[in-house]
């Protein structure tokens with residue numbers, strides 16, 4: 270593929286990160302090219318959101334490098350960092366809307382914050398974004414009047430308001446019914462392609478993701494334990510991947526949290 274020859278838009282090399290003394294990421298290598306939609310999957314608490322925050326520049330790696338559009342996130346001054354972050358769209362977990370603002374104002378918010386566009390141009394841009402997510406007709410509604418799926422689509426429109434080069438989604442499917450989930454998945458793909466952007470999506474939804482993404486990274490114990498195209502992932506014999514793809518409750522990701530054998534604990538409690 271031609272884009273493999275290009276410089277990556279996002280490039281993580283041997284990234285380490287710790288909250289205090291607790292190491293969360295222990296040498297992550299991850300690459301995203303322009304045009305790609307990439308999923309990051311892994312067990313709960315394995316550091317997926319932390320990875321997005323490192324790429325977004327909200328956190329700094331303790332070792333290794335995070336490069337976005339050729340710029341080393343660890344070396345940027347505050348202004349350069351803000352300038353770069355303006356070119357990233359983010360949809361955080363549950364993508365909460367401002368409840369006291371209309372749909373229109375929610376999407377207009379980043380444009381009002383970051384640009385001095387005249388009102389007429391701002392209006393056109395907001396309406397175009399709402400059209401892109403199929404909610405032009407809902408521009409005057411308040412968030413409380415929206416279904417969960419519609420609210421997520423408004424959050425998508427808001428995330429792309431500034432035409433980002435990179436869009437990051439943290440569990441974009443959480444809490445959605447199967448139909449809305451499919452709609453949001455297709456939108457994520459279409460918006461990425463229409464903007465000529467790259468997108469990174471943290472998700473637990475293997476089935477939906479494999480139908481829309483170009484590449485998947487699996488994270489466990491702070492490392493990338495598997496990666497591949499959807500076809501490679503579906504055919505993978507890797508135990509970890511198998512557990513995820515087939516939604517098996519136990520496997521390399523254990524059902525039980527580490528503990529002493531229950532016999533010992535019960536005996537202790539019983540005081541025998």
Ligand SMILES: Nc1ncnc2c1ncn2[C@@H]1O[C@H](COP(=O)(O)OP(=O)(O)OP(=O)(O)O)[C@@H](O)[C@H]1O
Pocket residue numbers: 288293311312313314315316317318319320
């Ligand atoms: N600000 C923080 N301070 C200390 N520890 C944190 C902080 N934020 C997250 N953690 C811990 O770091 C680990 C990784 O968190 P992170 O949110 O990146 O995981 P995740 O893979 O996105 O999880 P989930 O899928 O459950 O959302 C977790 O164990 C979490 O408890």
